[in-house]
Amino acid sequence: xxxxxxxxxxxxxxxxKKVVVSGLxxxxxxxxxxxxxxxxxxxxxTILKSIAAQLPVISGRVSIAGNDITEMSPNDxxxxxxxxxxxxxxxxxxxxxxxxxxxxxxxxxxxxxLSSGDKDIVREAMELTGVxxxxxxxIRCISDGQRQTIMLARxxxxxxxVLILDEPTSFLxxxxxxxxxxxxxELARNRNIAVVQTLHExxxxxxxxxxxxxxxxxxxxRLGTPExxxxxxxxxxxxxxxNGSFLSEFGTAEALKxxxxxxxxxxxxxxxxxxxxxxxxxxxxxxxxxxxxxxxLDYPVARSLAAELVTEKAFxxxxxxxxxxxxxxxxxxxxxxxxxxxxxxxxxxxxxLFEAYKSLIKSK
Amino acid sequence: xxxxxxxxxxxCFAALALLAVVFFILELAVGSAKLSLxxxxxxxxxxxxxxxxxxxxxxxxxxxLAAVLLGGALSVSGFLLQSFFNNPIAGPYVLGISSGAxxxxxxxxxxxxxxxxxxxxxxxxxxxxxxxxxxMGAILLLSGRVKNMAQLIIAGVMIGYICSALTELAVTFADxxxxxxxxxxxxxxxxxxxxxxxxxxxxxxxxxVSAAFMLSKxxxxxxxxxxxxxxxxxxxxxxxxxxxLLSSILSACxxxxxxxxxxxxxxxxxxxxxxxxxxxxxxxxPASFIGGAVFCLVCDLIARMxxxxxxxxxxxxxxxxxxxxxxxAMLSRRKEVSE
Numbered sequence: 001x002x003x004x005x006x007x008x009x010x011x012x013x014x015x016x017k018k019v020v021v022s023g024l025x026x027x028x029x030x031x032x033x034x035x036x037x038x039x040x041x042x043x044x045x046t047i048l049k050s051i052a053a054q055l056p057v058i059s060g061r062v063s064i065a066g067n068d069i070t071e072m073s074p075n076d077x078x079x080x081x082x083x084x085x086x087x088x089x090x091x092x093x094x095x096x097x098x099x100x101x102x103x104x105x106x107x108x109x110x111x112x113x114l115s116s117g118d119k120d121i122v123r124e125a126m127e128l129t130g131v132x133x134x135x136x137x138x139i140r141c142i143s144d145g146q147r148q149t150i151m152l153a154r155x156x157x158x159x160x161x162v163l164i165l166d167e168p169t170s171f172l173x174x175x176x177x178x179x180x181x182x183x184x185x186e187l188a189r190n191r192n193i194a195v196v197q198t199l200h201e202x203x204x205x206x207x208x209x210x211x212x213x214x215x216x217x218x219x220x221x222r223l224g225t226p227e228x229x230x231x232x233x234x235x236x237x238x239x240x241x242x243n244g245s246f247l248s249e250f251g252t253a254e255a256l257k258x259x260x261x262x263x264x265x266x267x268x269x270x271x272x273x274x275x276x277x278x279x280x281x282x283x284x285x286x287x288x289x290x291x292x293x294x295x296x297l298d299y300p301v302a303r304s305l306a307a308e309l310v311t312e313k314a315f316x317x318x319x320x321x322x323x324x325x326x327x328x329x330x331x332x333x334x335x336x337x338x339x340x341x342x343x344x345x346x347x348x349x350x351x352x353l354f355e356a357y358k359s360l361i362k363s364k
Numbered sequence: 365x366x367x368x369x370x371x372x373x374x375x376c377f378a379a380l381a382l383l384a385v386v387f388f389i390l391e392l393a394v395g396s397a398k399l400s401l402x403x404x405x406x407x408x409x410x411x412x413x414x415x416x417x418x419x420x421x422x423x424x425x426x427x428x429l430a431a432v433l434l435g436g437a438l439s440v441s442g443f444l445l446q447s448f449f450n451n452p453i454a455g456p457y458v459l460g461i462s463s464g465a466x467x468x469x470x471x472x473x474x475x476x477x478x479x480x481x482x483x484x485x486x487x488x489x490x491x492x493x494x495x496x497x498x499x500m501g502a503i504l505l506l507s508g509r510v511k512n513m514a515q516l517i518i519a520g521v522m523i524g525y526i527c528s529a530l531t532e533l534a535v536t537f538a539d540x541x542x543x544x545x546x547x548x549x550x551x552x553x554x555x556x557x558x559x560x561x562x563x564x565x566x567x568x569x570x571x572x573v574s575a576a577f578m579l580s581k582x583x584x585x586x587x588x589x590x591x592x593x594x595x596x597x598x599x600x601x602x603x604x605x606x607x608x609l610l611s612s613i614l615s616a617c618x619x620x621x622x623x624x625x626x627x628x629x630x631x632x633x634x635x636x637x638x639x640x641x642x643x644x645x646x647x648x649x650p651a652s653f654i655g656g657a658v659f660c661l662v663c664d665l666i667a668r669m670x671x672x673x674x675x676x677x678x679x680x681x682x683x684x685x686x687x688x689x690x691x692x693a694m695l696s697r698r699k700e701v702s703e
Contacts, residue, residue, distance in 0.1 A: 078596050078597035081595070106596060110581065111646060158596070
């Protein structure tokens with residue numbers, strides 16, 4: 001299973017003599033999905049173009065199944081590697097089926113006439129991607145999402161061993177994003193195709209990749225499994241996130257924390273606080289949150305958004321000490337919001353906190 | 365689906381072939397000396413009288429054959445250029461390639477006539493090819509710099525004007541006798557083409573169109589854009605060079621014998637693509653060839669007959685019919701893109 005199909009050694013890529021990314025070394029096995037992530041302009045697309053032999057490499061080599069791609073004939077390479085690009089198709093009077101049929105190019109004769117076998121492969125590629133119903137439609141008369149899927153069908157009809165996609169999900173809605181990536185996963189799993197893609201959606205990269213290559217400052221910054229890449233503050237560092245924060249657990253971002261003296265105290269827990277945290281952030285109100293277990297659903301969001309946060313160790317009952325700390329902050333706040341509907345053994349402390357607050361109001 | 369298409373294409377091809385035959389025969393029969401179909405048939409079997417034989421075999425037949433071959437050549441040349449520039453309103457006339465050929469042919473003719481030499485067919489084509497390639501070179505240099513296709517077309521039209529102006533200038537200083545000759549030719553006409561010319565034309569045009577037909581596979585890949593074509597294994601440099609050379613040879617051949625003929629190169633491929641409902645080169649190249657032949661036969665008939673015995677230049681007629689189609693092509697592109 002884990003036979004290397006695509007590899008690079010000491011690869012430098014760029015335009016003309018201008019090096020964009022250097023020192024690339026990676027290996028992809030059959031059936032694996034490698035996703036390249038990194039800030040805008042880092043050179044992700046340049047890497048893809050170089051791997052696909054669209055752009056001459058500056059130094060180093062790219063090999064497919066052990067063969068240097070520069071030594072392969074264009075037709076041999078076309079039978080091993082196909083691409084799906086962001087380029088807009090402007091061809092006139094081509095039906096979607098015509099477009100998918102061009103995938104058979106490296107397999108047809110001098111005049112490019114499709115055999116019945118070729119036609120079956122085209123039909124099957126369209127069925128697999130769920131676009132059979134578009135067969136007779138003009139390629140210019142379909143939505144961006146449909147067009148992207150047609151181009152994927154075309155790439156599949158080319159029966160590649162390596163499939164290269166430049167931001168395949170860019171124009172798609174969330175359902176189509178998931179569908180397209182699921183198709184890629186299926187291709188990798190069932191047909192043993194190696195997939196190399198660039199993605200901007202980090203959450204999807206985290207969920208649909210076997211390996212992630214991170215590009216920053218003209219070099220490969222890290223190469224690893226999603227678990228390795230999405231840990232700690234690495235993503236924040238990779239993208240130099242300064243306008244918010246990144247939650248590695250979920251692969252999503254939170255807006256910038258409102259700092260200052262907390263005006264509101266939010267009692268949260270079990271995910272009940274998230275909506276309130278975000279609402280206060282939107283309204284530009286600095287708030288304190290507590291008492292949140294370190295393994296609570298609310299924890300990553302509270303950590304990102306709360307001006308002050310009182311936490312408790314995971315799986316431990318909320319301690320009296322934490323309650324007192326929270327109470328001290330609460331006394332300085334104008335308002336208290338209690339989010340959980342119910343309290344249990346582990347967060348009994350939060351119940352005490354809320355009752356303390358109520359008696360505080362009565363005494364006022 | 366593919367069945368429906370096959371039927372449509374068969375009908376279209378049959379219709380084109382029928383039209384070509386009908387107008388070819390009309391071209392032989394109609395003229396200042398009206399001949400019956402029997403006379404025309406007799407001219408070939410030998411049963412007609414001498415004058416009918418001369419009219420049909422020496423005057424009308426070469427003219428009709430020239431209209432077929434050159435009309436086909438222009439249309440295919442236009443289709444090749446449209447594929448190259450990915451622009452449905454590109455053609456040898458609007459890009460100034462015909463005018464470039466006209467200039468070099470005019471200069472060569474005047475220069476050699478001074479020494480009493482008449483250029484033979486091959487030399488005329490050679491001179492025209494040099495001019496085509498010069499205009500083509502200018503267009504290619506500009507195409508790297510201009511931002512959109514409209515600008516490219518404007519650049520081509522301007523190159524055409526420059527070449528025409530230079531030709532006019534040269535004609536002004538030419539000998540009296542030459543002017544008439546040159547003027548007639550430079551407006552575009554299928555008259556005065558003899559059977560020897562037709563043989564040269566046939567060899568060049570059929571060879572170039574066959575070569576273009578053999579390029580239909582990479583052309584279909586190229587329609588998706590350069591990157592995809594490259595990924596499918598097309599040798600882009602070689603392919604682009606071949607397209608340029610073939611389209612230049614074809615339009616040079618037309619200009620050498622018939623002068624610049626306007627708009628056929630855009631109008632016919634557009635009409636054919638619309639009728640066939642596809643842009644597949646393997647279908648459109650042969651269809652454009654036959655379509656161009658029909659178009660030029662019709663236009664030549666009109667040019668000869670409308671104000672007989674005064675003969676109009678072929679470009680006058682092709683412009684009347686062709687230019688509106690070019691506008692249609694432009695509008696349909698805009699409509700489709702905005703959808």
